[in-house]
Amino acid sequence: MITRFWAEIGTAILTLAFGLVIVKGSLEFGIGWDSSGPQPGAFPFYAGGLVALASLGTLALTFGKRLAGKAMLADAFLDAARGRRVLSFLLPLVAFVVLSVTLGMYVATILYLVFAMRFQGGYGWIASLATAILTAAFFYFALEKFFQIGLLKGPLEPLLGL
C-alpha cells in the first residue's frame, strides 16, 4: 500500500527533477542579455526555476504537515485492490502502445480489444473477434478512406493488400 505522504513526496521529487532538467538545458542557451534582448534560455530558465522552487515548497509543506501529524497523509493513495484494477487496465494499454508501433495501429486495435473482451470482460470468442474487427474496420474506412489520414501500419497490412 502506498500512502498519500509518499505519493506527494515522490511526485514533488519528480517535478523538482523536471524543473532542474529544464533549468540545466536553458543554461546552454544563455539566460542573460545580448544585442537582441533576453537570450533564448532566459524564459525557460525562469519557468523551470519556478517549477523547481514550487516543488520544494510542496516538499516542505508535506513534511510540515507530517510533523504536525495530519491524518490525511497516512491515507492510502493506492491500496492493493485498487492497484490491481489500475494495473489490469494499464498493462494491456501499454501493450497496445508497443504493438501499435511494431505491428501497426489496426492490428494492435484488434489484438487489444480481443484481449480486453475475451480475457478481462469474459465475452465469447465470436463476440470479441467481431467487435474488434468491426471497430478496426470502422476506423480504417473513416480515417483512410473518408478523411484520407493514414495511421501507423505494420508488416501485416501489405500482405492483405491494404
Add this chain to the structure above:
Amino acid sequence: MDNIANLMHGFEVALTAHHILLMIAGVLLGVLVGVLPGLGAPNGVSLLLPLTFSMDPVSAIILLASLYWGALFGGSTTSILFNIPGEPSSVATTFDGHPMAKQGKATEALSFAFLSAGFGALCGVVLITLLSGWVANFALRFSSPEYFAVYFMTFASFIGLGGASPFKTVVSMGIGFSLATIGMDSVSGNVRLTFEYDVLLAGVSFLIAVIGLFGIGELLLTMEEGLKFEGVAAKVRIGDVLRTATKLPRYWLALARSSLIGIWMGITPGGPTAASFMSYAMAKRSSRDPDKFGKGEPEGVIAPETADHAAGSSAMLPMLALGIPGSATAAVMMGGLMIWGLNPGPTLFTDRPDFVWGLIASMYLGNIVAVVIVLATVPLFASILRIPFAIIGPVIVVICFIGAFTAANREFDIWLALIFGLVGYLFKKLDYPIAPLVLAMVIGDKAEDAFRQSMIFSQGSLSIFWSNALVGTLMAIGLVLLFMPLIGAGLRRLRGQGETRTV
C-alpha cells in the same frame, strides 16, 4: 448598433445548410464525448482538431464549438441518470439531479438541466455579442507589456482563486510553459531544450498533452474507482418538457444569479467547473430551505447547470477578443485557430469579421440545436452507457491514441500521450490542477514573445510593467489576484481583532 449589424452578417454566414449540418454533427459527437467517461470537451476538441485541418476555418470552428456545447449537455445527462459526471463541470449537477431521477422525476430533472443550461449559454452569448467588439477595440491599444500583464493576470488568478495548493498550481503552470519552449525558438531561430533528441525538434504539442492528461489519465482514474453504471431509465416526452418549462420562470432569481456567476468565472479563467460549484453553494446558502439541497431540489440542478454553460460560452469572449482562453477547452480551440493560421486577439475582429461573427451567430444557433438534440436523444445516449466498460474503456483508449497519432503523424506522440496519461493520473489523484498546464502550453510562446519584446523596449528593466496607467493597473490587479488567499486571511485576522476589541 454596429454589433447587431455584424451579428446579422454572422447569421448569414452561419445559416447555411452545410453549417447547420456541421452543428448537428458537432452536437451529436459532443453529447457522445460528454456521456463517455474519460472523454470530455477538451479531449473531444483535441481529437477532432486534426480532422479539421483541411476544412475552411469558419466551418471548422462551428463544428468544434458545437461539439463543446454538446459535451457540456452530455455531461449533465450522465450526472442525472447515472450519478456519474461525464464532465468535471457537471459534478455539482449530481448532488440534486440524481436524487430527483431516483424519485422518478428524471424527465423533470433533465428538462430543468437542459433548459436552464440553454438559458445560461444564451446569456453568455448575448454578453459576447454586446461586449466583444468593445473589448477588442480596447485591446487594440495593448502592446507587448500590456499583453504580458494580461497573461500574468490570467495565471495569477489561477494561483490565487484556483482553490488548489498554490505550489501545485505553479508547478503545473511552469511545466506547461517549459514544455511550450521545447523546439524552435521563434525569436532567435535557435533550437532549444531538445537535449539532442531529434523527436523533440518539432516541440511538444498541446493536443497530445490534452489527450494524455484528460483522456488516458481520466480513464485510469475511472478504472481505479471500479465504477458501475447503475442508471435510471428515462424517456423524455414533449408534454413533460413543456410542463417543466412553464415552471422554470419561478426560479428566475437562481437563473439570473447563476448566469452572472457563470459569466464572471468564464471571462476570468475560473472556468465552468469552479462556476458550477460556486453557483450551487450560493444557491444553497441563499435558500430559505438549505436542508432540501442534496435531496432532489430543482434549484440544485438549475443553479450549477446555468452557471456551467454561462461560463462555457463566455469563456469564448477573452479567447476571441484578447487571445486568452477562459477554459481548457477554449485553450484547445485557440490552439486550433493558430494552427489554421488565424491570430486570436483584437485584430481578428478587423481581419476576419466573417469568422468572428459567424462563430458568434453559430453559438446562438448551436445552443438551440443542442437543447433540441439532447432532449430528443436522451434514451439513445443513456443506452450507450449500458455497454459494459470492458468494451467501451478499451475503445476509448484506442480513440485517444489514434487521435494522438493523427495530430502530427508522429510515432513519438503515442509514447508521449502515454507519459502524459500517467502524469495526468498522478496529478489528478494529488489535486494538481491540470487546466493551467494546458493554458500555459497554448499561450506559452505568446507570453514569452510579449515578455521578450517588453524587455527589448525597456532595455531589460522590469519597470516597463509600471510605465503607464493601463499596464500598471493590469499588473496591480494581477498581484491582488495572486495574493488573494493571503489578503483574505489578513482581512479575517483584522476583523477578528476588531471583534475582540469591542467585546
